[in-house]
Amino acid sequence: STLKILAFAGSTRIDSYNKKLVKIAAGGAQAAEVEVTYLDLRDLPLPLFDEDLEAQEGLPANAVAFKDLLISHQGLLIASPEYNGSLTGVLKNAIDWASRPSPNEPPLAAFADKVAAIMSASPGGLGGLRGLSHLRNILESLGVLVLPHQVAVPKAYEAFNADGSLKAPQKQEAIEKLGKNVANILLKLY
Numbered sequence: 001s002t003l004k005i006l007a008f009a010g011s012t013r014i015d016s017y018n019k020k021l022v023k024i025a026a027g028g029a030q031a032a033e034v035e036v037t038y039l040d041l042r043d044l045p046l047p048l049f050d051e052d053l054e055a056q057e058g059l060p061a062n063a064v065a066f067k068d069l070l071i072s073h074q075g076l077l078i079a080s081p082e083y084n085g086s087l088t089g090v091l092k093n094a095i096d097w098a099s100r101p102s103p104n105e106p107p108l109a110a111f112a113d114k115v116a117a118i119m120s121a122s123p124g125g126l127g128g129l130r131g132l133s134h135l136r137n138i139l140e141s142l143g144v145l146v147l148p149h150q151v152a153v154p155k156a157y158e159a160f161n162a163d164g165s166l167k168a169p170q171k172q173e174a175i176e177k178l179g180k181n182v183a184n185i186l187l188k189l190y
């Protein structure tokens, strides 16, 4: 069956730099003949995780939808903004919901053995690099193989062309390569 990569950003902002970034990575993966699904977390609003809510009502429909998307994809491309030195609450909340067990599913079915590449864009000089180390740690603790290479794009307000590509050709290639690497590793693994 076709290998699939799920691409999404840890920002719901309509003009999000990180949404632009992950779409570039998704383009790089498509070149390697793997199916890529782009997801906007704005389309899957989730309540703040609450164990009482979970106990009373189970997983909300959007949490199930997000989890099912993760389960049906082998690769992940994630671009997350850095909020106060870490990943966004939106992304952590989505990960927390998807990490919860459902009946008749192996533990951590949404994350175990996925192959991921992570990236970030920020108006700041470090490009959100500090947030990436937290995101890497969380994903690895869930059983995701996170590729060593990651890319942070600083000064995001002046980094993009109107068509969404990056002005710096090396950065554009580096982000495309993240997608290509995930696709190539999946093709080798499966």
Ligand code: FNR
Binding pocket: 009, 011, 012, 013, 015, 016, 017, 018, 019, 081, 082, 083, 084, 085, 086, 121, 122, 123, 124, 125, 126, 127, 128
């Ligand atoms: C930020 N921003 C930010 N940037 C950064 O490089 N390091 C940081 O620690 C923070 N902290 C932070 C906290 C909060 C609460 C907000 C709202 C913002 C700025 C952030 O990088 C900027 O808003 C980006 O544009 C967000 O990414 P998207 O939405 O454009 O993808």
